[in-house]
Amino acid sequence: MPELDKYGAYLISALGVTVLVLGVYGLYLWSRLQGARRRAAARYSGRNVTAAAPMATTAQPASSANGPSTP
Numbered sequence: 814m815p816e817l818d819k820y821g822a823y824l825i826s827a828l829g830v831t832v833l834v835l836g837v838y839g840l841y842l843w844s845r846l847q848g849a850r851r852r853a854a855a856r857y858s859g860r861n862v863t864a865a866a867p868m869a870t871t872a873q874p875a876s877s878a879n880g881p882s883t884p
Contacts, residue, residue, distance in 0.1 A: 817824070
C-alpha cells in the first residue's frame with residue numbers, strides 16, 4: 814500500500830465521517846419507511862376502526878341566493 818502524504822489522516826477521517834453520516838441517515842430513512850408501512854397496514858387492516866370525531870368548523874352558513882338577509 815502506498816504511503817499517505819501529510820493529508821492522509823485528514824482524508825481517512827473525512828471518509829470515515831462521511832460513511833458514518835450516510836449510515837445514520839440510511840437508518841433514519843429505513844425507520845421512517847417502516848413507520849409508514851405500519852401506518853398503512855393499520856389503516857387497511859380493519860383494526861383500530863373508530864367513528865370519525867366531529868370536526869370543529871369555522872365556516873359560516875351559506876347566504877341565500879337573494880343576498881344577505883337584513884332584519
